[in-house]
Amino acid sequence: MAKHKTPLLDQLESGPWPSFVSDLKHQAEVRAKNEEGIEFQIPQDCVEDLLGVLELSYKHGRTHWKHGGIVGVFGYGGGVIGRYCDQPALFPGVEHFHTMRVSQPAGKYYTTEYLRNIMKLWDLRGSGVTNMHGSTGDIILLGTTTPQLEEIFYELTHNLNQDLGGSGSNLRTPADCLGSSRCEYACYDSQALCHFLTNEYQDELHRPAFPYKFKFKFDACPNGCVASIARSDMSFIGTWKDDIQIDQDAVNKYVENDSAYPSNAGAHKNRDWGPFDIQKEVINLCPTGCMSFENKQLTIDNANCTRCMHCINTMPRALKPGKEKGCSILCGAKAPILDGAQMGSLLVPFVEVNPDNDYQAITEVIENIWDWWMEEGNNRERLGELIMRQGFQRLLEVTGIKAAPQHVQYPRTNPYIFWKEEEVPGGWERDVEEYRKHHLR
């Protein structure tokens, strides 16, 4: 018998999508029965109280969590999001309901053994409720009490060889697309780079030293499966320099509507869009119009290709990214607060991704940007806002990158152009008397 009546939440158990309410109720029941005889370290009925407080919020249309919460583990300045219920008398099971961020493996590949071990720990010392995964990428353990934090941290690190993720004004947990693990578009090993940089910058991740939060994300091609261009202060997007690899025979299989060669790998199969028409679906949709198909030959003028991925996405068996691969670096994406939403702006058009020298070309850019932002960034100012405040030109200077047309979508339309004094013959020091000699008052 449920502890609280939840008529509003109960409605969310119908319908075809997996119901989080049914799952929570199931978890509440598992804890109530406790067939495994676990010595629960936080209230056994915490999940029931979670449903209770949520039902109350549904009724009131208001949250019932108190403001903020500062908890953590010794040695780290982040990783745990403290939370307390504002109705502790009604819902003692969630009086403390802290969230722990656990660093996830790149690409989120797991073995059941690993997941079972995490859950064994969390069933004992937490609510058993999780978020797989937080938007930034972490495994999220939802709901435990302050005294359990160090206990969980001890077991995570000592028994599971597993660290916490990031929170606060620091480097947050980096995340990546699946990359070359199972994608033929991958232009670099996004998992390897993500893993390397996560290890390299552990100190920056665990001990907040920045003006504000900072995120890395790694997309192995411009399709952006981890949305780095929108969700990370520094976005690493794979690309190539040379020609798209064309298999003409395969192109013709697509053109002949061979059933083994469905356009877009069959992504639009559930509706009749007519037979594949290469002219209409590829050539005419190319944003630069750099393709043609004549006499059974597909031609791409690669010098004018912007590597948007459309043709490759449409005919994956016929077209492949080039062989000379690397990545672009874009900076400054952020959500609206304070100065408006931003997506990443192109900073480095092409950089090599070389594990053999510890990705030196990439870490150099990162560290130059950090040096600048850490010194000049205001309290709670994202990199994107510092770029707006001090100018993209300044970002180029601190990273030692030469301005190029690729840095802009279009040149400025206003004439408020700053010059450096040394660029102007005669400098800024002028004598008004000298001027008056030629121009009477």
Add this chain to the structure above:
Amino acid sequence: MATVEINGKEFEIDEDGFLLDYNNFSDEWVEYVRQQEGIDELTDEHTKVVTILQDYYEKNGIAPMVRVLSKLTKFKLKHIYELFPSGPGKGACKMAGLPKPTGCV
């Protein structure tokens, strides 16, 4: 809100053990936080951090950014963690009696 008593003196605190009223700061409070925050022995360096935080807070009405604290104390962040294992926010600001850090933490 809870109340703690240390050496005969009472303090009102929130769930995270932060002092509710900065004006109630006293030596007893420092001793309380020392026990809570995994600090074995108070040194002059702890006091220096606490004093600088309080001066800054009284002058500016906010806690300094981490980088500013490092500059004022001349302690690297690493050393601040050696002094205060929970870090400058949860450790040092709490000991100095400053309000709880807020935002997306």
